[in-house]
Structures are given as C-alpha cells and as structure tokens.
Amino acid sequence: MDDLISQYKSTSDNDIKYMILRQLGQMQVPVDDLRRLVSEILIVTLLEEPDMELVNLVSFQTYVTIAIQFYDDPIMLSSVILRPLIYQESDKLLLVRIQTVRNILKGLIAKRGTRQQPSTSTNNSLDVMHDEDQLVPRFVYIMKNHSFDGGIQMVLNETLPMLLQLYYDGKSELLPNVTAIEILELFNSDETLDAVKDAIVNETVLCMDHRIMPDVLIVVKLCLLKSMVRVWYQFDLVIDDLFEKFIIPTLKKDNFEHILMTLEIMHSLAPFFTINSMLTGQKRVSPNIIELVKESLVSVSEIILRLYKNEHSIINSGNSNDDDILSMEGADGDEVVDIDQQEYLAELESNSGEQDDEILFEDDASHDSFTIDEANENFTHFKEIIRYITLLLTEIRVPLNQKYDTLIARLVKEHNLLFKRQVSSDEIWESNLTQVGCMGTLVSLDSVYNKLSKSNSLESFNENDVVFTIHETLLSTNELSVLQLILEILDQLTTKEYSQMVCIKDSLSEVLMWFLPLFKPNKLFIKTLKVGNMKQKIDEGTPLRVMLYTVLLKCANRMNYKASCEVLKQATKYGLKDRDDGIREKQALSLIRNIIEHHYTTFLGIDEEWYRSEIVDGLLKMAEKLGFDSPSASLLLSLVRKFPPRIQD
Structure with missing residues (x-):
C-alpha cells in the first residue's frame, strides 16, 4: 500500500x-x-x-x-x-x-x-x-x-x-x-x-x-x-389539535385544491378515527372531533355536488362538440357513458332548489357562475373530492337518518358513475350488525367435513348454519376429537376456494377469536402413562394446538386489528412456553413475528403503551427465563430490537 x-x-x-x-x-x-x-x-x-x-x-x-x-x-x-x-x-x-x-x-x-x-x-x-x-x-x-x-x-x-x-x-x-x-x-x-x-x-x-x-x-x-x-403514527400526540385547528377549518374554506389535499391528509390519518385502542376500547380521535369530521364531510359533499353539477353544465355547453368532455373517464381510464350522467344531473336540477342554500363555505363567494376555463380547472378537483369523501365516509360511517339520506344517495350515485370502484349507501351508514354465529340451524359437522373433503363447495349446506354450528359446538364441548374436527373444517374454509364465503370473508376475525381459549393447554387432554416405576405425561392436545397455529398463520394478515392483538397476546403468553418444541420455537414465534410486522405502525400510533406492556415486556421476560444466551432468547431479543416501542424519557 x-x-x-x-x-x-x-x-x-x-x-x-x-x-x-x-x-x-x-x-x-x-x-x-x-x-x-x-x-x-x-x-x-x-x-x-x-x-x-x-x-x-x-x-x-x-x-x-x-x-x-x-x-x-x-x-x-x-x-x-x-x-x-x-x-x-x-x-x-x-x-x-x-x-x-x-x-x-x-x-x-x-x-x-x-x-x-x-x-x-x-x-x-x-x-x-x-x-x-x-x-x-x-x-x-x-x-x-x-x-x-x-x-x-x-x-x-x-x-x-x-x-x-x-x-x-x-x-x-x-x-x-x-x-x-x-x-x-x-x-x-x-x-x-x-x-x-x-x-x-x-x-x-x-x-x-x-x-x-x-x-x-x-x-x-x-x-x-x-x-x-x-408516516401517520408520528402524529399520535397531536391528532385532536390537528383536526380541530387545521383540518376541519380548511374544509370550510372555498379553495378546492386545499380541500382535496385536506381530504388526502385525512385518509392518511384514517387509523386514528377507525381503529379502537386495545387499552381504552375507543378511537384515538376524541368522539366530539369525530362528530365534527362527519359533519364537515357531509357539508362539503353537499356543496361539491351542487358546484359539480353547475360546472359540468358549463363544460358541456362550452364544449358541445368535444367527445372527451362529454364522455368522462373514470379513475382507471374506463369511459363512462354520459347518458346516465345527464339523467342524474336532471334529477339534481329538480331536487336542488331546497338544498342549495343550506350550507355555505365560511368565506363563500358566489360559485353559481364560472367561466369555461374556471370550470375545467376545478373539474378534476371535484371528481377527486367526491372520490375521497366517499372513501372517508365508508371508513368513518355516519348515522342513518332522513337528513342525510338524499345526500348520501346522490354522492354514491355520482361516485359510481365516475369511478370503477363501486360503493353502496350501506357501506356509509352506521349499522348494528347481527353477531355472527348467533342464528342458524345445527348441522352435522362430520357431514360438512366429508363434503368439503370431496368437493369444492358446501353444496346443500347453508354457510350460516355451518358457522352457527361451529360456534355452538365450541361453547358446549371440550371433546378433543370434536375440536380437532372443527379446526380441520376451519382450515378448509379459510383456503382460497372458500375465502369468499360471506361468513368467512366478512366475519373471519370474529370467528377466529372463538378459538382463543385453545391456546392454553387443557389439563383434560394431559394423560399420565406408567412404564414400570416411571411416569410420563403425554399432552394429547398438542396436535390440536398445532392445527390452531396452522390456521392462524394462514390468516395472520387477514385478521382485523382487534383479533390480531388478541391472538398476539395469547401466542406471547402461552405459545412461547408451550411444551411442544415445534409450537414454541417455530409456529408461535412465526405467528408473533407476522402479526407484529403487519401491525407495528398501528401499535406505535394507536396502542404503544399496550404494545410495550403486554407484548414487548412479555417477550423480554420470556427471553430472560430462557437465558439471554440461548438461541430462542436471541430470536426474541432480535424481534424486540427490530420492532421496539419508541424511546421514552
């Protein structure tokens, strides 16, 4: 050198x-x-x-x-x-x-x-x-x-x-x-x-x-x-102030570009007003702010629909020979025939008299007349505003009442004319859904399993009846063979062929939470064998727990936040100390890692205290119990280093 x-x-x-x-x-x-x-x-x-x-x-x-x-x-x-x-x-x-x-x-x-x-x-x-x-x-x-x-x-x-x-x-x-x-x-x-x-x-x-x-x-x-x-989770300490002092006031202004950006900001912050905290059971945004958000979205919807109707008429009158304007394009480039749009605008025209003056922007100038250039400039903003408002309302939901009924119907219809992604009014209204598994007719689980094993459909079985039977059986039996059968049925129902079943697709998280008690080894399944003067305990429930982890690993990224947290808590509490090596060292650790990776930012933004006390502390205690130099403890410590809570004073 x-x-x-x-x-x-x-x-x-x-x-x-x-x-x-x-x-x-x-x-x-x-x-x-x-x-x-x-x-x-x-x-x-x-x-x-x-x-x-x-x-x-x-x-x-x-x-x-x-x-x-x-x-x-x-x-x-x-x-x-x-x-x-x-x-x-x-x-x-x-x-x-x-x-x-x-x-x-x-x-x-x-x-x-x-x-x-x-x-x-x-x-x-x-x-x-x-x-x-x-x-x-x-x-x-x-x-x-x-x-x-x-x-x-x-x-x-x-x-x-x-x-x-x-x-x-x-x-x-x-x-x-x-x-x-x-x-x-x-x-x-x-x-x-x-x-x-x-x-x-x-x-x-x-x-x-x-x-x-x-x-x-x-x-x-x-x-x-x-x-x-x-990086939405970094706003956890200021979220109420951000909505109250910045977002909601901006929605009341008449700058459509700013309104659109504000709606995009709200969409990024959606976890704060759509996910319940494990610690409090409440949204991170306070209830009064959520109500203000709903009112603001409804108000903006009403104004935008009125102005959008006016500008669309101006564009059509000024570009009567322009097919590209008369046939609007959806978000994915799909052309939408304007006949439906014109029929809808005629409907708006007939209904608009009683609506136009109800709600105005704070500094609303007259928006009833635009030049063609002004209309073209705002047209794209209006379409995107309609898209984001619809998306936000499906996330936050509004109470079903007559006051909003006509407006929501207008909004949904306009959205579906403009964009490929179709929504229904039912996705926007708050609803008290019937709890899955609470109604149905009992069926033979053996027959269900045989049908699933031999064909690609449940054929004569009603899926609600199958889910109802699973629920009722779990509540009434501790028989190992029956529980094993139920998990084998669930394993098949959560495969690709059956994952679109309404009960599985819409209620998978709720169904999976019925199985949380199976994480804990059941003493009834532990048998003692005598061999001469020696006694040996055999846990006959081990295959049941192996199947449980198999199903949950397959569904780890399909569970909602609450179910993921409950499963994570049980896997940390029981899985890491399971007597079976395969469960303890592979399945439980894989399930814990998958859930943490998938929900880590949500833990930071919504439930950092819960994550620190229930999960991280549990992983550290288990690592200490295993001995920090052991391979299993090293894996746990590596997981904590990779996904730690944020630094505290």
Whole structure:
C-alpha cells in the first residue's frame, strides 16, 4: 500500500494513476492505511485533479468499493471515509464531494438492504450507526445556508434521505430535534413536493422524535403536511389539535385544491378515527372531533355536488362538440357513458332548489357562475373530492337518518358513475350488525367435513348454519376429537376456494377469536402413562394446538386489528412456553413475528403503551427465563430490537 501511494503521488502520467486507482479499488485496504489513503490519494484527486476521468473513477468506483469494505466498521466509515467529504472549509468542488457521498451511500444501502416505505411498514434490515461526527446536521447546514444551482441541489436532495437511513431510525437513534425542524423548514412551501423532496420529508418524519410534533405543526403548510402524514403514527400526540385547528377549518374554506389535499391528509390519518385502542376500547380521535369530521364531510359533499353539477353544465355547453368532455373517464381510464350522467344531473336540477342554500363555505363567494376555463380547472378537483369523501365516509360511517339520506344517495350515485370502484349507501351508514354465529340451524359437522373433503363447495349446506354450528359446538364441548374436527373444517374454509364465503370473508376475525381459549393447554387432554416405576405425561392436545397455529398463520394478515392483538397476546403468553418444541420455537414465534410486522405502525400510533406492556415486556421476560444466551432468547431479543416501542424519557 505504501508503494502504491508513493508511486501515485510521484507520477504525472494519468494512465499510471488510472491503473493505480483501479488496483486500489480491488485491494483489501488495511485499517492502518485507510486514513492515509483517503487524505493523500482519494480526497486530493477529487479536489485537485484536473483530469475528470480520474475524478469520476474515484467518485463512482474506487472510493465506493473501499467504503463498502468498512461496512462493519462504523467509526472508520464515518470519521475517515465520509467526514472528509462533508466537512470542508470551503464549497470547493461541492458537487463532486456530495456526488461521491451519494455513490457511497447507494453502495452501502444496496449491500445492507433499504428501508421500506414507512406508510406500509418500518420493517428494515439496517442497523443504524451513531452519528458521532454530526454528519447529518452538517449536511443540513450546507443545504440551509448556501444557494446552489439546480445540479448541486438535486444531488443534495438525493443524498440526504440515504444519509438519514444510515444514521437514524426513529427507534434507537432519533434525529436531533433542531435538525429535524431545519429539514422540514427547507420544504415548507405552498408548492407540491416532488418525489425526491417527498422522500426527504418521509425519512425525516420517520427518524424524528414524535414529541416535537406540536412545535412543527405551528408553522407547517398544507403541501408539507400532506407529505408528512404518510408516516401517520408520528402524529399520535397531536391528532385532536390537528383536526380541530387545521383540518376541519380548511374544509370550510372555498379553495378546492386545499380541500382535496385536506381530504388526502385525512385518509392518511384514517387509523386514528377507525381503529379502537386495545387499552381504552375507543378511537384515538376524541368522539366530539369525530362528530365534527362527519359533519364537515357531509357539508362539503353537499356543496361539491351542487358546484359539480353547475360546472359540468358549463363544460358541456362550452364544449358541445368535444367527445372527451362529454364522455368522462373514470379513475382507471374506463369511459363512462354520459347518458346516465345527464339523467342524474336532471334529477339534481329538480331536487336542488331546497338544498342549495343550506350550507355555505365560511368565506363563500358566489360559485353559481364560472367561466369555461374556471370550470375545467376545478373539474378534476371535484371528481377527486367526491372520490375521497366517499372513501372517508365508508371508513368513518355516519348515522342513518332522513337528513342525510338524499345526500348520501346522490354522492354514491355520482361516485359510481365516475369511478370503477363501486360503493353502496350501506357501506356509509352506521349499522348494528347481527353477531355472527348467533342464528342458524345445527348441522352435522362430520357431514360438512366429508363434503368439503370431496368437493369444492358446501353444496346443500347453508354457510350460516355451518358457522352457527361451529360456534355452538365450541361453547358446549371440550371433546378433543370434536375440536380437532372443527379446526380441520376451519382450515378448509379459510383456503382460497372458500375465502369468499360471506361468513368467512366478512366475519373471519370474529370467528377466529372463538378459538382463543385453545391456546392454553387443557389439563383434560394431559394423560399420565406408567412404564414400570416411571411416569410420563403425554399432552394429547398438542396436535390440536398445532392445527390452531396452522390456521392462524394462514390468516395472520387477514385478521382485523382487534383479533390480531388478541391472538398476539395469547401466542406471547402461552405459545412461547408451550411444551411442544415445534409450537414454541417455530409456529408461535412465526405467528408473533407476522402479526407484529403487519401491525407495528398501528401499535406505535394507536396502542404503544399496550404494545410495550403486554407484548414487548412479555417477550423480554420470556427471553430472560430462557437465558439471554440461548438461541430462542436471541430470536426474541432480535424481534424486540427490530420492532421496539419508541424511546421514552
């Protein structure tokens, strides 16, 4: 290594330099030589070499391959490799330096695995490093305090999300509060964020401490908030204030673009007003806020439908020869024949007189007349507003009453004319559903099993009767063979062929919760055998529990939140200490992992305290009982490290 460094520094022949740089990129660099190699060859070439071919070789290949060699040495990677690129006294060749940082980060993330989008999961394979050298704050300082042309700015924007991934995860390592706020301030404007800026904002919200969200919301603008709420669970401490002071007032304004963005924000935050907490049994959003949300959605619906009718008439009158306007396209590009639309508009016209003046925007100017240009500008907004309002109402539900009946019917009809995804009014109304399994006729379970085994349908059996019989039998028997038969029937009913049965598709979670008592080994199934002077206990219920875990593993991602939590709690309490090795070390652990992975962000946003006390503490206690050095305990500890509760003071 010393000879190569000396030879490189002493030659002026670019061909020789090129060969040496290629050779350095293919060598295993000793730790003791790394600092000298970076400072005397790599940095000097990037900052002082006039030959761009050599500069690009270092930036895109040599520096990157050397950095990846120190993948498992965070100190050398940060202090020796990355720090000299980010910390320089001047902005000399900043583009080349940041470009090199970007290339290194791409290589590291490609090797270690990338973090998935937080809107779907925070599952990732990155073990973040501690930012002891304050590289991210320094990088943000460069972005904040300098003006750059488009090329440099683009590279800076591309690099920052990867730098955040390397050092922060919002779990073990939190982004400094000041730095998080500075990053968000950079993109807090009235302009919609492009994909690169959106990635920065998402990584920032993912990595920051959710306890600073009250300070962030004081100055946040709508476009930035729309991007931020993709990491919805970070808003758990401010959700009521966010709705009361920001979202609901915006819905009362007459800016249709802002209304649409607000509805998109509400959809991202839907878990807060659709999922009941395991701890309280209530939604995270307070009941009075939920009622205000319902009223606001209904009010906006009424106004939008009226204005949409007016604008559609204007567009048709001004574009009478334009087939593309007269035949509207749905969301999926499906053309909708305008005959139904015109019939509907005629119906609206006949019913509109008594409705038009009931509800107005706070600062409503006259919207009864638009120019053709204005109508065209708002037309797309109106269609999307109708789509989002319908979607939100199916999630939040409104009470069935005469006041809303006509309006909801209008909304649903308009939505179904515009979009391929069809809805019905019943999906919007609140309803007291009959509990599954409470009514029906008892049937022979043996006959049901035989029919399922030999054919692809239940044929003469009514599915409600089958589910009713399962429910009643579970309540009345502890006979092992009968319970085994029921689970075998359920195993078949939850396969692809039968998963569309109404009782299974709509009530699967409720049905599965009937089987929760089977997690606990039943003493009635434990037999004692005598062999000479020896006694041996045999648990005849083990195959039953194996089948239970088999069914639940198959349905793990199809259960609703409540059922998933109840199953997770039982698997943690009983499965991890089951006497059967296959259940304890494989099935129970797989079920626990699957449920946590699927619902982790919901735990953080809705039930972090419950998740910490019921699940994480249970996993840690079991790891301690097994012995922290045992393989089984290591798997449990790994799961906790991967999906921890957020940091507490």
